[in-house]
Amino acid sequence: MMLQGLHAPMPSAFSAAEIALEAIVDLDTFPIHDLQHPKRKSLVADCYESLQETGCAHIPRFMRQDAIEAMREEVSRLRKDIRRSEDTVNAYFTNDDDSLPLEHPKRHFMSRRSAFINSDKLEFQSILRQFYDSDVIVHFLSDCLGVAPIYRWADPLARNPYSVMQEGDHFPWHFDGNDFTVSILVQQSEGGGDFEYCPNLRNPYDENFDGVSAVLGGDRNPVHVLTLQPGDLQLFKGRYSLHSVTPIVGKTERIIALPTYVTDPYAVNRPHHAKTVYGEALPIHFERERAVRADNLID
Numbered sequence: 001m002m003l004q005g006l007h008a009p010m011p012s013a014f015s016a017a018e019i020a021l022e023a024i025v026d027l028d029t030f031p032i033h034d035l036q037h038p039k040r041k042s043l044v045a046d047c048y049e050s051l052q053e054t055g056c057a058h059i060p061r062f063m064r065q066d067a068i069e070a071m072r073e074e075v076s077r078l079r080k081d082i083r084r085s086e087d088t089v090n091a092y093f094t095n096d097d098d099s100l101p102l103e104h105p106k107r108h109f110m111s112r113r114s115a116f117i118n119s120d121k122l123e124f125q126s127i128l129r130q131f132y133d134s135d136v137i138v139h140f141l142s143d144c145l146g147v148a149p150i151y152r153w154a155d156p157l158a159r160n161p162y163s164v165m166q167e168g169d170h171f172p173w174h175f176d177g178n179d180f181t182v183s184i185l186v187q188q189s190e191g192g193g194d195f196e197y198c199p200n201l202r203n204p205y206d207e208n209f210d211g212v213s214a215v216l217g218g219d220r221n222p223v224h225v226l227t228l229q230p231g232d233l234q235l236f237k238g239r240y241s242l243h244s245v246t247p248i249v250g251k252t253e254r255i256i257a258l259p260t261y262v263t264d265p266y267a268v269n270r271p272h273h274a275k276t277v278y279g280e281a282l283p284i285h286f287e288r289e290r291a292v293r294a295d296n297l298i299d
């Protein structure tokens, strides 16, 4: 068998001994490293229940404020690497398919304007990368989800980016290519920037095109809205829950870190999705384009 070329210029993972988790998370309040601690057990139970009920769990002030400040400073040093993009997309990030009737949700295109600092641009000592590389965090999230094993995503651009949204930017209704996403708000906009989601609108056995069409057409019944504060952690099932970010209002950017997790450690975003949202498709996106999705869902 031929070995594929390395996709990263250098190995990027921190070892456990290099990650000072107590500098990132207040481990007295959230003793996620101590598997038998009653506080961990009750936090996991609360998150699990919330994920079952609404596809989403919210832990206010999970991150230490000085870690959030360090992340904000990292974003300001990486401004040159912010990739802005503007286009029209459907909820699945696929091309138009004119063999389908016009009212099919795959043919419903919406404008999108957003910007990311892709994961491959994070600084060497990035707090966000340390958070992402922490096995304690992965284990905690896996317990909250009740899904094991989960993995960090293989996608070199989308696995752990910062989203940096300016006035008027918005992210329309969509499903993610990965299974689970953590959102850590770093900076709040003055207005807008709300995360809206429809819990479990599809599942691996049912695309529920009628339900998706209804929301795209304006049905607000299944819609939940979450407003985060800086330092809050949100965990949600973005592959099953249709979600969006409402337009940003005011001059202050909305900055959010988006560490992502998967049940399939091989698959990455399709090239069209990578190019549309993250600004480029790398060799790995083409090499793995035909990898069969474990869940058969569209993306």
Ligand SMILES: O=C(O)CCC(=O)C(=O)O
Pocket (backbone or CB within 6 Å): 163, 171, 176, 183, 195, 243, 244, 245, 256, 258
């Ligand atoms: O910014 C957010 O809160 C979510 C962004 C999102 O849904 C995505 O990047 O796929």
Ligand SMILES: [Fe+2]
Pocket (backbone or CB within 6 Å): 174, 175, 176, 238, 243
């Ligand atoms: Fe998303």
